[in-house]
Amino acid sequence: MRQIILDTETTGLRAEDGNRILEIAAVEMINRKLSPPDRHLHRYINPERDSEEGALRVHGLTTEFLADKPKFADIVDEFLEYVRGAELIIHNAPFDIGFLNAELERLGRGRIEDYIGGVIDTLARAKDMFPGKRNSLDALCDRFEVDRSARTLHGALIDCELLAEVYLSMTRGQDSLLVDLEVESVATHMVQDHSRSNVVRGPLKILQVSDEELAAHAAYLADLDKASKGQCIWSRLTTVAEAG
Structure with missing residues (x-):
């Protein structure tokens, strides 16, 4: 199963106000194993406008720094080919999906849903797992003991790497369930084999829960x-x- 952990940084909070994507990062994960760094996708983008003051304080990417970077139209084919058919893992997915769709529709390229296999919103999952708790990426890193000491400003690539660790921690129980099912299947075959060979089994051990x-x-x-x-x-x- 191919999954892509994805994050964007933008010039502001609302795509409806004409805000644009200025950084995009995607980290590949296949069968819950992160691919090597050379398989990551990370691009700075010239958004063709200034960032709002609040957004600039968050990501620190100035208009001057982005001036010579490619525009979204220049990287759209590379990006769509990279994510094609994969399941996207995004924290607060409606935000990033909204911006991606605004960029794609601006170029007449449809919607991101036309290219991918689905979306997992880790924020929505975290709210189900930890109702009433803070579920920002920082809070989840702290909860799952993921080291975020290198994160001083929001950056799409480092946020993807942190989210990958958080997602694996959030869903580790699913792996355990699969392992349990495999063990149960193996145990069933062993019991059947023992019954055929008349093996004498010892008394069944009963474990009781302590007070x-x-x-x-x-x-x-x-x-x-x-x-x-x-x-x-x-x-x-x-x-x-x-x-x-």
Whole structure:
């Protein structure tokens, strides 16, 4: 599976106001393995306008620095070929998708959705995983212990690299699930093989949860229920089970 972690920097917050993309970065990941740096795509772009003051404070890319850089029309073919067929992973995807579509429509090239295999919005996923918590990229880096010490200003490439680490941490449980299913399948075959060969098996070991583990689990559910304002389904199931 080919995925592209993507980020843009722009001259302002709203594409509808004529703001443009001035930096774009994309980091390739195949089967959850990051490709070497020479497979990354990173381009500075002449946006053909000045940045708004607030945006300039965020990315620090001046009009003078960008003056001799290619325009979006000059890199559009390279960019579309790079992302073609891939699934994009973006933090706050509506923002970047909106700017990409504005650039493509300006050139009569359709919409980014016409070229890719789908979009994953890590901000939306983070809000589902951590309701009521801060879910900016910085906050997620801190939560998942991703080193962001090199990030002084917002930059598309470093943000992609950080987001790649965050995304892998956010979805690591999915890998565990697949591993569990594989182990279960192997175990089933082993049991079947043993049953055929009349192997004598020892007594089944039963592991019981300690009082400390039960208390820690209850405290975790209470925190989760509080953060979700009483919407934690596990707390409801526990209450029903105890009542039964």
